[in-house]
Amino acid sequence: MDFNHSEERRMLQETLHRYLSDNYGSEQRSAAVSHGQGYSEKVWSDFAELGVIGALFAEADGGFGGGGFDIAVVFEELGRIACVEPLMASGVMAGHLLSVLGSDAQKVMVGEVIAGDLKVVPALEEPQSRYDLDAVETKAEQIDYGYRLNGTKSVVIGGPSADKLILSARGDEGLLLFVVDADAAGVERYSYPNLDGYHASDIALVNVEVPTSARLGASQAVLPALEAARAAGVVAVCAEAVGAMDAAKDLTVEYLRVRTQFGRALGKFQALQHRMSTVLIEIEQARSALINVAGHLSAEPSLRDKHVSAAKNLIGRVAQLVCEETIQLHGGIGMTEEYALGHYAKRLMMIDHQLGDVDYHLERFVGVMQAEAAQEIS
Amino acid sequence: MDLNYSADELAFRDEVRAFLKENLSPTLSEKVRLGKRLSKTDHEEWHATLNTRGWLAINWPVEHGGTGWNAVYRHIFEEELCLADAPRTVPFGLSMLAPVLMKFGSKAQQDHFLPRILDGTDWWCQGYSEPRAGSDLASLKTRAVRDGDHYVVNGQKTWTTLGQHADWIFCLVRTDAEVKAQEGISFLLIDMKTPGVTVRPITLIDGGQEVNEVFFEDVRVPVANLVGEENKGWTYAKYLLTHERTNIAGVGFSTAGLAHLKEICTKQMSGGKPLLENPYFAGRIAQIEIDLMAMATTNLRMIAKAAAGQAPGAESSMLKIKGTEIRQAINDLTRRAVGRYAMPFVSEGLDSGANAQGVGPDYASSVSPGYFNNRKLSIFGGSNEIQRNIISKAILGL
Numbered sequence: 001m002d003f004n005h006s007e008e009r010r011m012l013q014e015t016l017h018r019y020l021s022d023n024y025g026s027e028q029r030s031a032a033v034s035h036g037q038g039y040s041e042k043v044w045s046d047f048a049e050l051g052v053i054g055a056l057f058a059e060a061d062g063g064f065g066g067g068g069f070d071i072a073v074v075f076e077e078l079g080r081i082a083c084v085e086p087l088m089a090s091g092v093m094a095g096h097l098l099s100v101l102g103s104d105a106q107k108v109m110v111g112e113v114i115a116g117d118l119k120v121v122p123a124l125e126e127p128q129s130r131y132d133l134d135a136v137e138t139k140a141e142q143i144d145y146g147y148r149l150n151g152t153k154s155v156v157i158g159g160p161s162a163d164k165l166i167l168s169a170r171g172d173e174g175l176l177l178f179v180v181d182a183d184a185a186g187v188e189r190y191s192y193p194n195l196d197g198y199h200a201s202d203i204a205l206v207n208v209e210v211p212t213s214a215r216l217g218a219s220q221a222v223l224p225a226l227e228a229a230r231a232a233g234v235v236a237v238c239a240e241a242v243g244a245m246d247a248a249k250d251l252t253v254e255y256l257r258v259r260t261q262f263g264r265a266l267g268k269f270q271a272l273q274h275r276m277s278t279v280l281i282e283i284e285q286a287r288s289a290l291i292n293v294a295g296h297l298s299a300e301p302s303l304r305d306k307h308v309s310a311a312k313n314l315i316g317r318v319a320q321l322v323c324e325e326t327i328q329l330h331g332g333i334g335m336t337e338e339y340a341l342g343h344y345a346k347r348l349m350m351i352d353h354q355l356g357d358v359d360y361h362l363e364r365f366v367g368v369m370q371a372e373a374a375q376e377i378s
Numbered sequence: 379m380d381l382n383y384s385a386d387e388l389a390f391r392d393e394v395r396a397f398l399k400e401n402l403s404p405t406l407s408e409k410v411r412l413g414k415r416l417s418k419t420d421h422e423e424w425h426a427t428l429n430t431r432g433w434l435a436i437n438w439p440v441e442h443g444g445t446g447w448n449a450v451y452r453h454i455f456e457e458e459l460c461l462a463d464a465p466r467t468v469p470f471g472l473s474m475l476a477p478v479l480m481k482f483g484s485k486a487q488q489d490h491f492l493p494r495i496l497d498g499t500d501w502w503c504q505g506y507s508e509p510r511a512g513s514d515l516a517s518l519k520t521r522a523v524r525d526g527d528h529y530v531v532n533g534q535k536t537w538t539t540l541g542q543h544a545d546w547i548f549c550l551v552r553t554d555a556e557v558k559a560q561e562g563i564s565f566l567l568i569d570m571k572t573p574g575v576t577v578r579p580i581t582l583i584d585g586g587q588e589v590n591e592v593f594f595e596d597v598r599v600p601v602a603n604l605v606g607e608e609n610k611g612w613t614y615a616k617y618l619l620t621h622e623r624t625n626i627a628g629v630g631f632s633t634a635g636l637a638h639l640k641e642i643c644t645k646q647m648s649g650g651k652p653l654l655e656n657p658y659f660a661g662r663i664a665q666i667e668i669d670l671m672a673m674a675t676t677n678l679r680m681i682a683k684a685a686a687g688q689a690p691g692a693e694s695s696m697l698k699i700k701g702t703e704i705r706q707a708i709n710d711l712t713r714r715a716v717g718r719y720a721m722p723f724v725s726e727g728l729d730s731g732a733n734a735q736g737v738g739p740d741y742a743s744s745v746s747p748g749y750f751n752n753r754k755l756s757i758f759g760g761s762n763e764i765q766r767n768i769i770s771k772a773i774l775g776l
């Protein structure tokens with residue numbers, strides 16, 4: 001048993017930590033937040049050069065990582081600084097789908113993603129789908145040389161800066177995926193910022209015609225691959241949450257030390273000490289849930305998904321606690337946009353709306369638990 | 379024991395409903411329902427509507443132009459306004475300053491300021507908190523030094539709600555730094571147009587600018603604008619706080635919020651069915667409704683006591699805590715209910731009368747900003763921690 005990261009991962013973490021400390025201060029962050037596409041070209045190419053994107057891919061795909069803990073160390077650092085670059089969409093989820101389902105021709109894109117030259121973003125969820133990857137109403141109608149796509153994709157994070165989209169659609173054969181140019185005829189992007197500073201798009205697909213070669217993977221392989229990609233995405237956002245929790249906790253502890261009311265530091269009031277202790281305990285629970293899910297990313301699907309739902313549920317609950325308690329313990333100053341706490345608090349809450357919220361994953365966990373119990377009885 | 383309203387009270391409720399149906403414009407109530415940021419004009423027009431009917435100053439006695447209603451009538455009125463998605467009235471002049479002026483102000487101050495609150499001539503804001511004096515309000519540092527017929531004021535106030543619209547600010551200022559903190563404070567009325575007053579809006583994490591910093595640099599205030607006696611301001615401030623705490627439970631807000639949440643849950647889909655049919659989510663809503671049903675009765679118990687002439691005491695601290703917890707829980711569920719559409723944030727789209735396009739269903743745009751904005755409920759008006767201190771000291775005797 002060893003809960004330490006490998007030497008390589010520690011080096012990656014230190015490199016990224018140093019880079020972000022030096023290059024992603026509040027000014028650079030707000031530049032990315034107010035950038036129309038929600039990212040910084042410079043930071044993105046630096047990520048590629050530092051190997052941050054490559055760390056998210058296995059050696060077989062041209063990277064040098066790709067494991068659960070590789071994803072975790074990268075995103076924990078991004079969360080710690082409230083980074084808004086859309087690395088999860090392109091580097092983790094789309095990367096995973098291309099690696100697993102891509103033809104040789106399509107896999108060429110993985111190299112371009114790692115080099116930072118191409119952003120591929122999955123556009124999977126729809127207005128009515130809530131968090132269900134299979135509830136797809138976008139239609140793929142077969143035409144002479146390929147398919148015609150019609151439908152709507154909602155709140156596609158990273159959408160504004162995407163070069164290519166991975167779209168899910170329902171065809172005669174079942175659930176299908178397509179890789180489509182983000183500015184192809186009939187792809188209408190309406191882009192906007194999210195509350196946490198990330199940028200997203202709602203995408204209308206109006207008679208988008210694509211050749212058969214745009215298909216990604218065989219129909220029966222699509223849903224399992226989507227679940228696996230989401231598992232990797234959950235590791236990323238859970239790690240990001242843990243990083244943000246640590247940062248919010250550190251800011252709050254520091255504030256409790258320096259802020260005086262009634263003639264003493266706030267941190268000397270026992271009622272507040274106890275609440276901060278609870279926050280600390282719960283953050284350690286979150287860290288363990290992250291280790292569990294990162295450690296089971298390559299496990300067989302039912303075990304993997306049990307950890308995915310456990311982590312996303314627990315971390316969603318702890319994220320809310322950390323958000324609400326750190327704001328409350330700060331008082332009014334914690335609610336101001338110019339103070340960094342709000343950036344962490346908002347990101348922590350918005351993570352709950354990505355890849356399934358606390359309730360969605362509780363329900364899924366109950367499903368796994370009941371299936372296990374049924375198996376034991378039979 | 380009788381849990382029902384009397385026939386008179388029910389008739390009054392119907393009268394209020396009929397008035398709202400007639401006088402609350404659908405445009406305005408829709409802004410409230412969708413959580414838009416109301417403009418100064420929105421507020422002023424609504425005040426004027428209520429004032430025309432004689433229903434603006436619900437906690438004032440008749441001789442000053444108020445309704446003279448007892449606590450039960452006030453409760454019915456406020457609840458009906460919430461249920462109809464009417465804007466809340468701006469409380470600073472009406473329910474904070476006015477009671478202080480009536481009790482401690484000079485005849486001249488009453489005659490001058492009270493009618494101007496009613497007819498909308500003066501918009502008031504509150505100058506209490508300072509950067510280093512939040513929960514510990516008595517440690518405030520803004521100085522007022524006597525110079526002939528004037529006080530010269532220097533210092534800074536913060537969290538001044540809607541101060542950007544204000545004509546006047548009522549301020550707690552330090553007039554004696556040598557005595558115990560509470561004994562050197564005075565209550566001063568300051569014209570915001572006086573040279574040396576600067577207002578700087580604070581952007582909050584919901585993107586809105588509803589609070590401000592107010593700076594005072596050698597601001598000359600006529601001595602006639604002192605309320606009551608010099609150095610007695612703390613007594614007046616405490617009196618004001620007891621009035622700030624009427625309707626503190628916010629039962630009407632919660633009732634309206636819960637109805638709004640359920641309506642959203644009939645439109646949001648989960649697994650091909652309305653979210654309201656999802657047992658997990660329905661259970662969460664039910665839990666809050668159960669809490670609210672009990673709190674509504676706790677609130678009525680306090681109101682009945684007040685209507686019988688007993689002054690609200692530390693019990694209002696209980697209502698503040700429970701009431702804000704329930705409101706925040708409803709904000710939380712509303713955020714969850716809209717799923718992924720809790721993320722988009724088109725700030726301009728939240729402004730009153732905005733043309734900017736929102737994203738997703740119209741009811742979704744303000745739910746996350748609303749969730750974050752209402753974190754203030756447990757912070758302002760005496761944080762919930764301060765309320766717990768009051769309960770343990772005043773009720774439990776600890």
